[in-house]
Amino acid sequence: MTTAMTTATTAAKTTSMLRLDGVSRRFGGLTALHELSLDLPAGARHALIGPNGAGKSTLLNLIAGTLTPTTGTIIVDGRDVTRLPARLRARHGIGRSFQHPAVFQRLPVAANLALAAMPGRGDIPGPISGPQHADGVAQVLDAVGLTDYNRTPAGQLSYGLQRRLELAMALAQRPRLLLLDEPSAGLDPAQIGQLTTLLTNLGADTTILLVDHHLDLIWSLAQTVTVLHHGHHLATGTPDQVRADPAVRDAYLNPGGHPNATATATATANATANANGTERLAPRTSPGPVLLRVRQLRAGYHGAPVLDKVDLDVHDGEAVAVLGRNGAGKTTLLNTVAGLQPVQTPTRLEWDGRALPTRRPHLPARAGIALVPQGRRIFTGLTVREHLVCALAAHRGADTPSQARTQAWTVDRVLDLLPALAARLPHPAQRLSGGEQQMLALARALLTQPRLLILDEPSEGLAPAVIAQLTQALSGLVADGLAVLVAEQNLTVATALADRIIVLDRGHIAMTAPARDLDQDGPRQHLQALLGVSGPTATAAADRVPADDAAQLTGAAESGLR
Amino acid sequence: MTTTRPQTTPAAAPVHRYPRWRSRQLLLGAAVMLAALALPFVADAYTVSIASTAIVLAVLAMSTQLLTGIAGLPSLGQAAYLGVGAYTAALLATVGGVSNGLVQLAVAAAAGAVAAAVTAPLLLRTRGVLFLMASFAVAELTRTIAAQWSSVTGGDDGLHTPPVTVWPGTPPLRSDGYAYLYLLGCFLILVVVVAVLLRSRLVLALRAAADHEARLAALGYHVNRHLFAGFVCAGALAGAGGALLVAAHGYLSPADLGLDMSAMALLAAAIGLGTMRGAVAGAVLVVAVRDLLGTPTGGHAPALLGLAFLVVAYQPAITDRLATWKRSRQR
Numbered sequence: 001m002t003t004a005m006t007t008a009t010t011a012a013k014t015t016s017m018l019r020l021d022g023v024s025r026r027f028g029g030l031t032a033l034h035e036l037s038l039d040l041p042a043g044a045r046h047a048l049i050g051p052n053g054a055g056k057s058t059l060l061n062l063i064a065g066t067l068t069p070t071t072g073t074i075i076v077d078g079r080d081v082t083r084l085p086a087r088l089r090a091r092h093g094i095g096r097s098f099q100h101p102a103v104f105q106r107l108p109v110a111a112n113l114a115l116a117a118m119p120g121r122g123d124i125p126g127p128i129s130g131p132q133h134a135d136g137v138a139q140v141l142d143a144v145g146l147t148d149y150n151r152t153p154a155g156q157l158s159y160g161l162q163r164r165l166e167l168a169m170a171l172a173q174r175p176r177l178l179l180l181d182e183p184s185a186g187l188d189p190a191q192i193g194q195l196t197t198l199l200t201n202l203g204a205d206t207t208i209l210l211v212d213h214h215l216d217l218i219w220s221l222a223q224t225v226t227v228l229h230h231g232h233h234l235a236t237g238t239p240d241q242v243r244a245d246p247a248v249r250d251a252y253l254n255p256g257g258h259p260n261a262t263a264t265a266t267a268t269a270n271a272t273a274n275a276n277g278t279e280r281l282a283p284r285t286s287p288g289p290v291l292l293r294v295r296q297l298r299a300g301y302h303g304a305p306v307l308d309k310v311d312l313d314v315h316d317g318e319a320v321a322v323l324g325r326n327g328a329g330k331t332t333l334l335n336t337v338a339g340l341q342p343v344q345t346p347t348r349l350e351w352d353g354r355a356l357p358t359r360r361p362h363l364p365a366r367a368g369i370a371l372v373p374q375g376r377r378i379f380t381g382l383t384v385r386e387h388l389v390c391a392l393a394a395h396r397g398a399d400t401p402s403q404a405r406t407q408a409w410t411v412d413r414v415l416d417l418l419p420a421l422a423a424r425l426p427h428p429a430q431r432l433s434g435g436e437q438q439m440l441a442l443a444r445a446l447l448t449q450p451r452l453l454i455l456d457e458p459s460e461g462l463a464p465a466v467i468a469q470l471t472q473a474l475s476g477l478v479a480d481g482l483a484v485l486v487a488e489q490n491l492t493v494a495t496a497l498a499d500r501i502i503v504l505d506r507g508h509i510a511m512t513a514p515a516r517d518l519d520q521d522g523p524r525q526h527l528q529a530l531l532g533v534s535g536p537t538a539t540a541a542a543d544r545v546p547a548d549d550a551a552q553l554t555g556a557a558e559s560g561l562r
Numbered sequence: 563m564t565t566t567r568p569q570t571t572p573a574a575a576p577v578h579r580y581p582r583w584r585s586r587q588l589l590l591g592a593a594v595m596l597a598a599l600a601l602p603f604v605a606d607a608y609t610v611s612i613a614s615t616a617i618v619l620a621v622l623a624m625s626t627q628l629l630t631g632i633a634g635l636p637s638l639g640q641a642a643y644l645g646v647g648a649y650t651a652a653l654l655a656t657v658g659g660v661s662n663g664l665v666q667l668a669v670a671a672a673a674g675a676v677a678a679a680v681t682a683p684l685l686l687r688t689r690g691v692l693f694l695m696a697s698f699a700v701a702e703l704t705r706t707i708a709a710q711w712s713s714v715t716g717g718d719d720g721l722h723t724p725p726v727t728v729w730p731g732t733p734p735l736r737s738d739g740y741a742y743l744y745l746l747g748c749f750l751i752l753v754v755v756v757a758v759l760l761r762s763r764l765v766l767a768l769r770a771a772a773d774h775e776a777r778l779a780a781l782g783y784h785v786n787r788h789l790f791a792g793f794v795c796a797g798a799l800a801g802a803g804g805a806l807l808v809a810a811h812g813y814l815s816p817a818d819l820g821l822d823m824s825a826m827a828l829l830a831a832a833i834g835l836g837t838m839r840g841a842v843a844g845a846v847l848v849v850a851v852r853d854l855l856g857t858p859t860g861g862h863a864p865a866l867l868g869l870a871f872l873v874v875a876y877q878p879a880i881t882d883r884l885a886t887w888k889r890s891r892q893r
Binding site: 064066085086087088090091095096098102103104105106107111112114115116169173 | 769774784
């Protein structure tokens with residue numbers, strides 16, 4: 001049993017907000033979390049980091065009451081909550097966010113907040129209560145910048161706004177202990193800056209325990225950090241202590257010790273717009289003829305175009321990265337090319353000199369376009385082996401010109417490239433960690449023998465070490481001459497892979513540049529301006545831009561609602 | 563080339579479009595109301611009896627919609643609570659000698675609520691397709707009890723009930739026309755009750771539970787207690803529908819609470835796409851297809867209902883195609 005007391009507890013032992021005593025959790029034969037003890041004083045800012053599958057989300061779910069521990073006790077603010085259901089823990093002052101934004105998709109934004117802030121929420125059904133309550137909701141809406149959307153169903157908000165709404169819902173409960181599960185996942189650098197400011201400005205009466213992979217956020221926010229690895233406690237201490245710990249470096253920050261992996265892992269950890277000193281991982285041959293030609297692309301969902309007048313060429317063997325803020329249209333562009341998204345006139349799509357069929361995703365797939373979608377989209381019922389067999393079988397007999405050019409992908413060759421999957425072949429895919437699922441999605445795409453590989457946010461929600469492995473595998477593919485079109489928030493990954501970047505801004509192409517030009521000041525500053533990170537680092541930008549916003553939100557959440 | 567397509571003007575459109583849409587709806591509602599009131603004076607007795615059936619099914623469809631479209635619990639067994647309400651009303655009229663329709667309505671609603679409260683602990687352990695099957699099982703069980711317990715229910719022979727009265731001392735409503743107007747009045751009362759319910763905190767929590775139960779629990783809500791309350795409300799509504807069924811037909815047998823009753827209510831709710839208004843319109847449509855179009859098509863009403871089901875299932879694809887077609891014509 002590991003006992004880890006945070007250093008801060010010595011002073012504030014009497015006002016412990018959260019105490020874990022030998023808490024563990026088993027799922028069948030698998031121990032997701034070994035016995036862990038932890039003590040957080042009131043007002044603490046504690047972070048939980050570790051590779052994918054380390055048991056971080058399990059721990060949050062144990063504290064929130066979504067899971068019950070196999071052993072141990074959980075004491076929140078002096079009360080033993082080990083056997084309490086989630087709703088009673090919520091009433092005891094635990095608020096949380098979920099790994100995927102959990103909002104009530106069909107309900108309007110205002111109703112989402114109203115449910116969260118309902119006075120005496122609970123058991124007696126009655127009319128939606130009076131004007132002072134409506135005022136409170138309006139105030140929070142205003143503070144989170146969602147007033148314009150108050151009648152919009154939450155499911156129609158962009159990803160970043162859904163995260164914002166979920167956080168506002170958690171804050172509207174006025175929690176004493178706030179549990180955040182990867183709050184920065186899927187946010188663009190500017191939004192991460194806003195999030196950092198917002199959490200920094202929360203009052204000391206809220207204790208924060210957060211899980212995240214965005215190390216800049218962790219280092220700037222957390223006073224103490226706990227590192228988990230394969231369900232074991234590895235280290236607890238201040239950010240400096242944890243960064244200096246050799247065991248932590250091996251397990252999380254840069255496993256393997258490969259020089260390239262190290263560079264990517266540490267650089268990746270900063271996911272800032274600092275492209276300086278990024279080295280190309282793959283020496284390149286010159287790209288071939290135009291493979292994909294997009295002209296006058298116009299596409300959208302309900303009439304209003306998300307993309308308009310987008311022109312794009314991808315040459316054979318070229319890697320192109322699509323950058324831009326959330327909602328700029330990156331996913332729409334990729335889905336259009338993959339045939340998942342209808343286009344509007346006067347769009348022209350050409351593949352290898354011929355018109356590319358749209359709205360029938362199997363045709364682009366057969367023509368040699370493979371998509372690794374955002375969020376991986378694993379088939380939950382199938383094992384890893386079944387995934388691979390399925391992907392291979394779908395393409396048997398199809399017209400694959402790539403086979404003539406390069407060696408065809410087989411299961412063995414894919415497993416050579418992604419060795420992490422080899423050990424997991426008989427396992428159901430939904431049991432895999434996030435990193436393994438991403439590898440599986442990549443393997444599945446490769447087995448369709450693509451000439452163009454499309455990746456939508458491949459590094460989202462992954463630990464730095466896994467991002468490094470993935471970047472290396474992808475760089476190898478690019479070096480072998482596979483054309484790649486990748487959308488990525490993580491600029492370091494994007495520039496490490498791509499020959500050329502294009503930046504989307506509100507549905508238009510705002511910038512195109514060779515990736516090597518980003519070493520120069522001019523293009524780099526232009527890019528940073530477009531991505532909303534106007535300073536040299538994300539944290540600097542965060543301090544300036546949305547500080548007022550965040551202060552307002554916390555103020556309103558604390559004062560307006562009761 | 564890009565400018566030829568007429569796009570709606572972005573900012574101005576929603577501002578003045580909303581009230582026009584609202585007033586058009588009010589106008590439509592008033593027209594439907596007038597037509598429903600005028601029906602017994604202009605239509606033959608057969609059409610009026612079909613309209614009575616439609617009202618009963620509309621109440622059951624609202625009950626089903628409360629579970630299916632709002633709380634996310636697809637029910638294929640609301641006829642069970644309709645049956646409990648109907649037998650309660652019928653026994654009240656025959657054995658108890660209470661001919662007052664409104665008393666029957668209230669007691670039947672209470673009986674439906676009690677039946678729902680008794681069965682809820684069993685049903686609310688399940689979700690999705692399992693809930694559908696469990697609710698179907700409860701309905702079949704109820705129908706079997708109604709058929710077997712002949713000393714009380716009259717078995718498959720059924721129960722004949724006297725016409726209802728509206729007020730103590732007033733004559734019973736013997737003519738089809740008056741019975742229909744009585745049903746319409748009761749229906750309006752129930753519509754008002756449902757409208758109030760829809761604005762309640764309970765329904766808000768039910769909608770939220772359908773979207774994300776874990777989130778609702780994490781906000782401190784007792785999810786199952788809310789679902790229980792919603793289920794009991796739906797049971798009461800179905801029970802009230804049972805009293806209307808007895809008042810409409812003057813006769814009740816186990817066949818009235820069979821699978822097809824539950825299935826038609828679910829179909830009407832599905833046609834309504836999650837809204838109460840839609841469920842009522844769906845109920846009228848389903849009864850019209852079955853009873854009005856069934857005769858001229860030589861008794862192929864079930865096939866027509868099947869077709870209606872398919873149209874609902876393909877509705878998104880069809881509207882999508884229509885929209886594309888319209889746009890291409892405008893260009």
